[in-house]
Amino acid sequence: MTSTRTPTGSERLVAGPVSSLPTEHGMFAIRSFTLDTVTHAVMMMGDPAGCDSPLVRVHSECLTGDALGSHRCDCGDQLGAALAAIASEGHGMLVYMAEHEGRGIGLAAKLQAYALQDEGMDTVSANRALGLPDDSRDYTAAAAILRELGCPRIRLLTSNPSKQHALEELGVEVVSRVRLPVADRPENSAYLTSKRLRMNHDAPPETDTEESSAQLPGVDADIYAALAANEEVVAQLAQSQDGFIATRTGDACFVSGSTDRTHLHRIRAHVAAVLVGAQTVIADDPQLTVRAVPGADPVRFVLDPHARVPVTSTVLSTGPTPTVWMIGAEATPRANVGDHVRVVRLPPAASPQDIIAVIRGQVAGSILVEGGGRTVSSFLAAGALDRLFLTTAPVFIGDGVPGIRFHGSEVMAQALRTPFRRFELGEDMCTEYLLSRASVAHSQPSPNM
Known part of the structure; x- marks a missing residue:
């Protein structure tokens, strides 16, 4: 030896x-x-x-x-x-x-995690429920x-x-x-x-955009191309049948199925920027990168007027994906964020239109407003969206974190109605609302519109 x-x-x-x-x-x-x-x-x-x-x-x-x-x-x-x-x-x-064994947690803990997965958790949530790292x-x-x-x-x-x-x-x-x-x-x-x-593992290889779109039956082929070719503001949200995006504890893994999440990653791959609110980052610690499909990562924008997001969050600590931390004029950002992060000040009492203007000053292309429910709802109520993809999953949560909510009209005749298209994503139903003349002009007519 x-x-x-x-x-x-x-x-x-x-x-x-x-x-x-x-x-x-x-x-x-x-x-x-x-x-x-x-x-x-x-x-x-x-x-x-x-x-x-x-x-x-x-x-x-x-x-x-x-x-x-x-x-x-x-x-x-x-x-x-x-x-x-x-x-x-x-x-x-x-x-x-x-x-x-078990990404380093050992055989006994891995089998405990299996039991939690049998109850509905995914592999990452099961490890965390046991107080164990995702990968050690x-x-x-x-x-x-x-x-x-x-x-x-x-x-x-x-x-x-x-x-x-x-x-x-x-x-x-x-x-x-x-x-x-x-x-x-x-x-x-x-x-x-x-x-x-x-966990950022590579997706199976796909040969081109047409093949990628074809793997989501029923989705009109023009959707992703329209986002890539124009400068739209689009939102995506998945909620339960009774209108919640997470349980009362904040658990949102996962409301919708894997096909809907693939659809979300395709949207990310065709936009220039993705925007989330501070509460979404604090609750979910998302990566906001393209992993389930081929494509480049959009620039990440974090809407955080009071600078509440911890510097240990993935978006602020992990590059190389460029990230813009949008904070209020009086907020004090914490130090030690990654070199990939740029701090940008918001105007006082910034409206959704003001926020879009800030993003437009940083990147050109379509913008995805990904969450959470309050952020998407505020952009919808302000008339700042061109499209909204609202996926409804066949599950009842009962109570929890609400999805779309805003101060509506008092009579049905004045309720918001727009052209729409619907398509199935596995067990889920996605409705694409075309909220502006531009989005209608950018979309091919279909029987569902």
Whole structure:
């Protein structure tokens, strides 16, 4: 056995002897590497060190998926696909990381999280309900192993950008991220969608805009193109059948289904700016990026007149997506926000039209007003919206955080009525309200309008 020092010099990486491992994908060499009393396994084929940037899979231990054949996750499928990809290329390695079970929370906690997911939570909410982090994996040993084996420059087999960033911070050069050809299963589709929406995992590849739109049956093809080609102000909100966007505790994960959330990400991908109010950031800590579909992130605008949003929130602490923090003239912004954040002062008692003018001074293109209910309602009541996508989910919440609410008319004859289109998004029903002449002119007529 051999040993080398890790980057800190505090512990020693102990390598075991090399032995052969015949598999259905071909003959691999296998050996152990131990760091801090934790032993990991490495499977190699060919001469990875002789390649400029070999294929490498850093695979997290998953008893249920890898050994027991569970379809709740895609770990077993990813493991098999990674070995097949390495065998096809003839050179590469798989680093099997011990004690990464359940994204680092351990087997017992992972099974507790499974029980909460059976009750309706997604994978992120379940971890948080247990007081556990979304992802606590440490890749120090993986980086040390790659350096020891002469592979400091790799092509990483993963759909997880965070894994790439973690390895890069440890000195490994990731020249590209290679997505494995693993299809979602019915049993894990919701789980994988949650990781894409809430943990920034890569979406399955799509070839072009037409194909992307075609994957949402019933949605008129002109919708996204109109947002990209013009300068509209559009709002999107998903609420329950009885008009709430979250429970009384603020839990909004998720009111609508994955198809509606894909629709939201397509809107984000076709606008220049996305606006949310301070309460939405405080309650939901959204990323406001494009993850479920291909496309560029819009500039994030946070409407926060009293500078209440904590600097630890994702939008203020995590780049590189440009973010504009819109605060009142008398508000004092906290220090230590990310370099991607620009602070802009709002005029006193800023109206929705004033806020739009501020955004127009920063970016050109369509603007998405994404939330929350009070912000969307104020823009609707002020006549500042060109379109409103209002999705109704087949669920009754009873009471909670309200969706669309504003001071309305006293008689039905004066109630707000506009041209509209409706389309189904999975189990949900989305109504697109065309609130301005411009939005009608930008839209192709359809039987539902």
